[in-house]
Amino acid sequence: MSGTLPLPPDEATVTAYLSNQLPEPQAEAFEMYCLDHPEFARMVELDLTMKRGLREIGMRDLKPRAALRYRPPWAIAAALAAVIGCGLLWMWSPWRAELVAYRSPSEVPLQLRAGVHVDMTFLRLRGSDTAHRLVVPRRVGVLQLKIYPDTAPGRDGYSADLALDSIVGTRSVILDRLRTDADGFLDLYLPLSAVVGHTLNVTLTADADSSAAPAPAFRLQVVAATD
Amino acid sequence: MLVAQLQSGLGLVANRAAGGDFELAHDVCQEALVIIIRRLRTTGLENPAMLAAFAAQTARNLVIAARRKTQRQRTESYAETIEAIADPRPAAQEQLSAGRIAAILNRIVAELPGERDRTVLIRFYLKEDDKSDICRDLNLSELGFNQVVFRARNRLRQLLIESGFEKGDLLDWESCP
Numbered sequence: 001m002s003g004t005l006p007l008p009p010d011e012a013t014v015t016a017y018l019s020n021q022l023p024e025p026q027a028e029a030f031e032m033y034c035l036d037h038p039e040f041a042r043m044v045e046l047d048l049t050m051k052r053g054l055r056e057i058g059m060r061d062l063k064p065r066a067a068l069r070y071r072p073p074w075a076i077a078a079a080l081a082a083v084i085g086c087g088l089l090w091m092w093s094p095w096r097a098e099l100v101a102y103r104s105p106s107e108v109p110l111q112l113r114a115g116v117h118v119d120m121t122f123l124r125l126r127g128s129d130t131a132h133r134l135v136v137p138r139r140v141g142v143l144q145l146k147i148y149p150d151t152a153p154g155r156d157g158y159s160a161d162l163a164l165d166s167i168v169g170t171r172s173v174i175l176d177r178l179r180t181d182a183d184g185f186l187d188l189y190l191p192l193s194a195v196v197g198h199t200l201n202v203t204l205t206a207d208a209d210s211s212a213a214p215a216p217a218f219r220l221q222v223v224a225a226t227d
Numbered sequence: 228m229l230v231a232q233l234q235s236g237l238g239l240v241a242n243r244a245a246g247g248d249f250e251l252a253h254d255v256c257q258e259a260l261v262i263i264i265r266r267l268r269t270t271g272l273e274n275p276a277m278l279a280a281f282a283a284q285t286a287r288n289l290v291i292a293a294r295r296k297t298q299r300q301r302t303e304s305y306a307e308t309i310e311a312i313a314d315p316r317p318a319a320q321e322q323l324s325a326g327r328i329a330a331i332l333n334r335i336v337a338e339l340p341g342e343r344d345r346t347v348l349i350r351f352y353l354k355e356d357d358k359s360d361i362c363r364d365l366n367l368s369e370l371g372f373n374q375v376v377f378r379a380r381n382r383l384r385q386l387l388i389e390s391g392f393e394k395g396d397l398l399d400w401e402s403c404p
Binding site: 011012015018019020027028031032034035036037038041042043044045046047048049050051052053054055056057 | 231232233234235236237238239240242243249278279280282283326328329331332333336348349351352353355358373379380383384387
């Protein structure tokens with residue numbers, strides 16, 4: 001035992017003690033001082049607790065948090081303007097417009113008919129949904145959906161719910177009073193520009209007794225070859 | 228009174244002797260206090276001025292005894308089995324207390340007025356960087372450094388006591404409710 005220290009150990013000594021860097025005789029003298037001076041010992045305990053606690057939290061959690069850093073007012077104003085701008089852009093974007101679908105070729109506008117024509121045939125598998133991926137050569141043109149319903153039509157024929165999913169929401173349109181052609185298929189037409197890059201969900205119901213059979217659900221992901 | 232005087236110092240002695248094993252240090256600290264009180268109530272000390280030295284040596288002897296006991300209990304044939312069964316994580320109560328201490332420190336760190344204070348604490352307590360290096364890197368005076376540490380330490384003390392750690396029980400993490 002090397003006896004007690006005459007004076008309170010300085011900060012460097014405390015730090016060295018807490019880091020186990022004091023030579024044994026000095027460490028023992030330090031501890032003797034702590035035993036003789038409870039208040040000082042409590043302060044060292046707090047430091048030790050601080051070290052242990054910070055170690056518990058871990059280095060990863062204590063890295064500077066970018067979100068809490070100071071941001072100059074102009075940066076905040078710029079960010080705010082960008083958010084408002086994006087909102088306005090979205091409000092005026094075509095995505096806000098309603099989805100348009102046509103029941104017959106004669107309804108399809110001329111400019112769409114001048115573009116490419118892509119057709120997709122859906123055959124309902126009883127009790128199960130189907131999913132497809134369609135690659136189209138261009139964005140300008142028309143997509144023809146040929147759907148074969150295997151349930152009897154209702155009094156008013158069939159009703160088709162067409163919905164487009166995207167990260168900003170869902171656009172949908174319901175076409176009712178649909179009748180099959182002589183070949184048993186229902187034909188629907190959509191602008192390619194509206195569906196490219198999105199997933200189209202088609203649900204067909206016999207509107208008069210829609211509870212009689214499960215609604216056929218088709219899912220079609222449309223991408224452009226140039227994407 | 229005797230406990231309040233010796234507990235913090237004994238905790239430090241036991242902690243260092245136990246190589247940072249807080250659980251062992253806690254047990255040793257309690258056992259040492261019991262031995263000291265019994266001794267004082269029976270034969271007493273020849274030289275009462277040597278109480279601190281007696282307390283420190285008792286704590287160190289208890290750590291050595293605990294280590295020997297552990298060594299004796301460890302047999303070759305069962306060592307692997309015991310290691311496989313034993314959960315290496317701290318006891319649940321200690322984990323709970325450690326979690327609460329960590330939560331308190333998280334709060335203290337979050338309350339710090341700026342990134343610089345935060346860096347001071349992390350570098351000083353966690354990375355164990357030299358004080359003069361920290362002051363130089365952060366363009367901080369010694370007084371400023373001391374103020375940061377002083378404020379954090381006082382806040383820690385306050386929050387620990389508010390959280391149920393009795394004064395003088397700060398190393399005794401298991402004592403919190």
